[in-house]
Amino acid sequence: MQxxxxxxxxxxxxxxxxxRLQQNLKKLSTKxxxxxxDAIRDIDxxxxxxxxKERRNRxxxxxxxxxxxxxxxxxxxxxxxxxxxARPTRRAWSRRSPRSTA
Numbered sequence: 001m002q003x004x005x006x007x008x009x010x011x012x013x014x015x016x017x018x019x020r021l022q023q024n025l026k027k028l029s030t031k032x033x034x035x036x037x038d039a040i041r042d043i044d045x046x047x048x049x050x051x052x053k054e055r056r057n058r059x060x061x062x063x064x065x066x067x068x069x070x071x072x073x074x075x076x077x078x079x080x081x082x083x084x085x086a087r088p089t090r091r092a093w094s095r096r097s098p099r100s101t102a
Contacts, residue, residue, distance in 0.1 A: 004011070015021055059066065
């Protein structure tokens with residue numbers, strides 16, 4: 001990997017002076033704003049709000065089941081993702097053969 005941070009100002013200046021890039025960025029921003037406005041216009045916020053409220057209430061009604069499931073899955077996954085790797089105990093060190101003193 002090469003570091004180009006020392007060239008940043010020069011490269012930024014070149015890109016700011018690039019007319020084709022600047023025109024494409026203006027087109028992109030116009031298209032993005034228009035597409036976002038169209039997408040938002042098509043959303044039925046009242047229906048979405050009602051559906052989310054129903055999901056929240058259903059989750060709260062079954063919270064004990066969700067928590068038990070989470071605990072079970074977390075306990076099962078803990079040896080793989082959360083616990084540190086086992087280090088040799090002091091007893092394991094003492095089982096090594098002693099160094100020769102000769």
